[in-house]
Amino acid sequence: MVLWHNQTLFKNIDVFDLDYLPEEYLHRDRQISQLASNLRPALMKSRPINTLCLGPPSTGKTTAVKLLFKEIEDVSDVVIPVYVNCQIINSKQQVFAKIFEKVHGYALPSYGTPFTKVYYSILNKILDDEKVLIVALDDLNIILDDKVMNEILHSLIKAHEEVDGVKIGVIGISTDVRIAERFDIYVGSIFHPDVVLFPPYSWEEIYDILHSRAKFGFYPDALTDEALEKIVDLTHEAGDLRFGIYLLKMAGREAEKRASRRIEVRDVEAVCEDGWKVFLRKGVLALNSVERALLKLIYLSSNEMTTGQLYRQFKEIIQISYAKFHEIIMKLEHLKLIDTAYRKGRGKTRVVIKKYDSKLVLDALNEFKF
Ligand SMILES: Nc1ncnc2c1ncn2[C@@H]1O[C@H](COP(=O)(O)OP(=O)(O)OP(=O)(O)O)[C@@H](O)[C@H]1O
Ligand SMILES: [Mg+2]
Numbered sequence: 076m077v078l079w080h081n082q083t084l085f086k087n088i089d090v091f092d093l094d095y096l097p098e099e100y101l102h103r104d105r106q107i108s109q110l111a112s113n114l115r116p117a118l119m120k121s122r123p124i125n126t127l128c129l130g131p132p133s134t135g136k137t138t139a140v141k142l143l144f145k146e147i148e149d150v151s152d153v154v155i156p157v158y159v160n161c162q163i164i165n166s167k168q169q170v171f172a173k174i175f176e177k178v179h180g181y182a183l184p185s186y187g188t189p190f191t192k193v194y195y196s197i198l199n200k201i202l203d204d205e206k207v208l209i210v211a212l213d214d215l216n217i218i219l220d221d222k223v224m225n226e227i228l229h230s231l232i233k234a235h236e237e238v239d240g241v242k243i244g245v246i247g248i249s250t251d252v253r254i255a256e257r258f259d260i261y262v263g264s265i266f267h268p269d270v271v272l273f274p275p276y277s278w279e280e281i282y283d284i285l286h287s288r289a290k291f292g293f294y295p296d297a298l299t300d301e302a303l304e305k306i307v308d309l310t311h312e313a314g315d316l317r318f319g320i321y322l323l324k325m326a327g328r329e330a331e332k333r334a335s336r337r338i339e340v341r342d343v344e345a346v347c348e349d350g351w352k353v354f355l356r357k358g359v360l361a362l363n364s365v366e367r368a369l370l371k372l373i374y375l376s377s378n379e380m381t382t383g384q385l386y387r388q389f390k391e392i393i394q395i396s397y398a399k400f401h402e403i404i405m406k407l408e409h410l411k412l413i414d415t416a417y418r419k420g421r422g423k424t425r426v427v428i429k430k431y432d433s434k435l436v437l438d439a440l441n442e443f444k445f
Pocket of ligand 2: 136137214
């Protein structure tokens with residue numbers, strides 16, 4: 076049976092948008108209940124427990140907080156949840172402009188309003204209305220300037236000292252699990268968040284999550300189990316659930332293109348290379364020029380290098396301390412662009428391992444002029 080040109084395999088293609096809130100949020104019961112119990116006091120007009128959600132990319136941190144915020148808005152008119160994406164909103168002024176808008180129900184009249192005026196107007200309003208504010212700062216580690224990050228946290232956690240009786244809870248979300256090391260003395264001494272960890276998903280967990288996504292996005296039986304398993308393999312290998320969601324959508328389109336009623340392994344294979352490219356481009360986009368230069372050096376070399384050898388070569392191109400170099404290696408590994416492993420030799424040495432075909436990575440890098 077073929078698919079006619081006006082037919083589709085997609086019941087709802089929006090399901091494959093990355094910011095789509097999934098109907099089923101799987102394998103995160105522990106995290107959800109820990110978060111919920113930290114926020115619960117707010118429903119009783121008490122101050123919620125400050126929380127840090129930590130874990131690698133695509134482990135469901137944003138989704139958990141958004142789902143809970145949605146639920147809170149449905150059941151409570153005491154709590155005002157404010158979701159702040161620090162990738163877009165990344166100064167103290169912008170964060171508080173966003174809170175102002177949510178608390179007052181209208182946007183700040185102009186950007187010229189002095190910060191203290193905005194700040195006290197928020198605090199006084201929630202106190203008068205007897206509300207509890209919960210602010211989620213998503214992708215907090217994206218704010219590279221420690222001073223800015225600490226200023227934002229500081230303003231939120233000292234609010235009850237400024238206006239007696241004010242209740243504010245903070246949820247910080249970060250892929251950098253060591254973010255607390257960046258807190259200054261003041262923030263560190265009064266901000267003792269409860270940590271909720273989001274570990275990477277196993278193969279089986281990825282299978283369940285993608286299976287559920289497909290159930291809501293495709294018509295029944297559109298996706299063959301073999302194709303799904305192939306996508307799960309690739310997702311597990313990439314270590315990023317977003318890659319799998321993207322592959323589901325692209326494979327669905329590919330099957331439609333050849334007018335098939337079923338998505339098969341060959342559709343996944345057909346879109347896989349482009350999938351890697353998009354995925355790599357995203358990774359490369361997250362790097363600055365020095366980091367890209369190091370990635371390039373790694374993928375240009377034909378043999379496996381120890382971190383020491385690599386450092387010596389890199390230093391000839393760019394003057395950099397070993398500590399900084401090491402930080403970049405960790406970032407590249409965290410973004411799943413490389414692997415590192417210990418090898419037994421004279422003592423213990425660490426080698427850098429390419430994760431992808433060199434051409435794919437170099438092509439992605441060449442799209443940038445630097
Ligand atoms: N447990 C889950 N069940 C269903 N879908 C999930 C689950 N975890 C993640 N997802 C889906 O995977 C994608 C990435 O999840 P999310 O944005 O919540 O990750 P994140 O941890 O915030 O990642 P990042 O640190 O990169 O922002 C989303 O499309 C989300 O719907
Ligand atoms: Mg997120």
